[in-house]
Amino acid sequence: MSEIPFSNVTAEIPIKTIDANLIIYICLIIIIAYVLNRFFGYVLMQVSERIGSYRTSVTLIIPLVKLLIYAFALYYIIIAVIEPSMTQILAFSGFFGAAIGFGLKDLFSDIVGGVVIILEKPYQIGDKITIGEKYGEVKNIGIRSTRIVTPADEMVSIPNFSIFNQPVTSGNDGDLAMMVEIDLFIHPCSDPQPAMKILKEALITSKYVIISKKYPYTVLLEDFPFYKRIRAKGYVNDLRQEFEFTSEVTRRAWVEMRKAGIKPPSVIPLLSDTDNNRRESKE
Amino acid sequence: MTDTQIDNSECSVIGYEEEIETITDVIKRIGSGALEHIAIISEPMGGRTTLVHEIQRLYKDRVYYFPLEFVITQSKIPDFRALSEDIILIDNCQFLATWKIGGFDLCNHFLNLLISSKKLFVTTWNLFSWQSLSQVLHLDAYFPKILLLNKMDTPVLKQVILSKYKKEEIRFLDDGATERSMFYSKIHKDVSLPFYKEKISIPWIKLNFSLIFWQAPRKNRVQISVEDVIFEKINRIARGNPGVGILLWEEAFKRREISIGSIPEYAYFISLDINESFILFIILSMECIHEIDLKDVAGSEIDIAQTLYRLVQQDLVIETNGYYRISPFALGPVIDYLKKNRRLW
Structure with a gap:
């Protein structure tokens, strides 16, 4: 099997004509993803508040649902613009990753941190945690940052990357007690x-x-x-x-x-x- | 001391034959080895007192019966050593402890009396009080025989209720609501066939999905009589609690007649703050408690008058002469609510 050089792969990516329709379509996907995110976030939070002792079991899936929605939105945006083959997606991901790695290093680190938090669960929504010098209840785990409410009722936004270089202590580890x-x-x-x-x-x-x-x-x-x-x-x-x-x-x-x-x-x-x-x- | 011979066939309570047998065995063994103190545990209205009265009836002369009806002080506890009877029967032992600082001293004193005594103690406890006290006082270590009265099955409940009447005294009415409450019903459907002008009626089985999912029928149950459907409904609402089941029956049984539509079904939408749910737990676990004792438990942080008012307003609690207890028909919903909030450990 002959290997396809990267330069050829990128040259062959069939990028669609960017017109008003495509822009509206992309905007629509972003809006739908945002609305779905808010909707599921709200519904799951309401459900978790109503089921008493199983509260943390429901809040556990909120970040995962958000990640899935954003992943689907990104996928639809990509295929709307370039309609790539699998080989092209892989090649493009490499270039895209390298570009992000250099240009948006911190943002990318936070996103990776967010994925690690979702998969590894050092803490979850509803936990009482200490990251570095900050202590409070986790209110939201976003793609870029984790928001906690301190005992003084201050909302603190902590970049997700912090889990890589700061000790994280969870007082309850997903439990309500x-x-x-x-x-x-x-x-x-x-x-x-x-x-x-x-x-x-x-x-x-x-x-x-x-x-x-x-x-x-x-x-x-x-x-x-x-x-x-x-x-x-x-x-x-x-x-x-x-x-x-x-x-x-x-x-x-x-x-x-x-x-x-x-x-x-x-x-x-x-x-x-x-x-x-x-x-x-x-x- | 002579060992009174008791034949189990003398047992006159329905549904507690096994428990009576266990207690009888323990009593027979008095004097031959270590005493096996007994704890009988059940939900409120779960049949403890019925069982206790039966033991009292069976062992009349050997039993000293000491029923507790409210929170007591140490001075009210008799000197058990001075008694001639060798079986001490204490009903409602949850009144020995109150949920406050210093509220466990009497219970600890009682447990010390119990382990140093040469007499057999048969005690009854509210299930929720027992569960909580077990976590803090390790009650189970003091009672080698623990009898938990389980929820009553419908046939047993039926037997208990019907044993109070003669057969001709009750009429079970089919008021049309019966069909809705059956797991399935046989109906006839009119069907049009392409090759036949007239509609034909064919027998058809109509399933009642809601009832099937909520309460699967037992094996081999083919036909359900009106009578069985009525008792099935009573026991479903009572959730296997015999006391609540009997009260439901008494509510529905008028002029020697009962129909499924006459059985009341109450809906509760419980919404409580932390103080209210705490006080509700105290009332549930004590079964019957005076406002003064509740005030002691609540302390200065809880406005007890306001809290009780809210609980009474929601029909969860009833008040009689200053004593508060859970409304019998609210018992199931209250237990569910407190379990959901992890108030019952």
Whole structure:
């Protein structure tokens, strides 16, 4: 079989005459792709909000649906312009890739990052993630960037390429529940036993908690020079209530601790002794 | 102590023969090895109390019956060691724990009493309370025999309901709605043939797809009588809960007659915020709880009066003399809703 030189392949690509009809057709494809994208995005989000515990299973497919729609749109645009054969498509892809690689490197990296996020799923829509210095709930995974909402209600757009050069932490890994650590610091002279019991019961009776074999809880004590730290670890039923959960458990626990004569420390605990404070400080 | 001989044929409750047998076996083994404390678990109105009354009837003199009707304090718990009876029967043990800080102390105290006792404890628990408490207190470790009362099948429910009447006391009416509720019905279709002027009537099977998909018929079921269709509908709405099934029957059975159209079917569109669903879970798991106890559980973060008002407005909860319970006909939808929101663990 004789090989076809690239120069011949590109020379033979039958590019159609670009007229008003073709431009309108391409515009129409882009508009339809955009509308379909918005439509499926909206419908799937609405469905996910209504099916309770299966929310994240539905949000998982949203980026995939978007990718497929854009891929189809691109395919139809290409065949509308050049009607290539398979060999020509392959050859053209090589040239196109090289051109993008040089000219639109960052954009292309983000798109590749987006595809990797969709296929490898380091996180998905609805997850609570930390990328670099940013922490929040993933609202959208786009072709170019991932949008997260921080606890301060700021929408942050993070380029998808960031997953290649920054550590990504997902607090829930696609689950609706997420582990939360709640720290209380008590005076070193206070008896930690009743304090641990109170914190444990504040956690297990919270309206936000979920407890099962899959979602266990624990209460731990650690001694520091000027205070004792009691740390409760438990799962919040819906990760959107992470901070309400922490606040409710802390408040109820302190009400009971005061009644039991347990005092807070006289020294303000170091930020490094509490992960929650560290997380808040990033915002 | 003499071992009372109980013949299982004496059992007068329908649908719980196996459970009675298990309990009888455990009671027979008292004194010969470790005690096997029993936990009987079911949904609200799931037949626990019926079973307990039967045990009480069978072992009259040996049983100390202690039914709980609301949240109690430690001082209300009798000194079981001082009792002469060797079987302690405690109904509705969910009232031993409340969902608040310090609310598990009484239950822990009871469990300590139980493991150090020489008497057999037969206890009943609300299913949802049991499931939640098991996660935090490991209840299952204290009860070697756990009897979960399953959903009741239609023939058993029918037997339970009909056992209260004489045959001639009930008339099952075919009000036309019957056909719609059957899995299939035999009809006659008029067909025109090209070579024959007159239309001919041929027998035809009409399938009721909605019912087939929702509830597949059992094997070998060929004909369904009006009576069976009525009980099938009752049990479908009651979702196998005998208490709800009996209430539905009582609602529909008027002047010694019942028809399929007279069986009420209620629709619920539940929309609750997190506080409301939490309080609904508490009411469901306690079965019957006073507003004061609910206030204790809710704490200062929840406006309990407003929350209860909303739940009553949606017909999910009913109030009697300050006590709140789930409306019997809303039981199924409420359980589904709370499961969907992972409120029931």
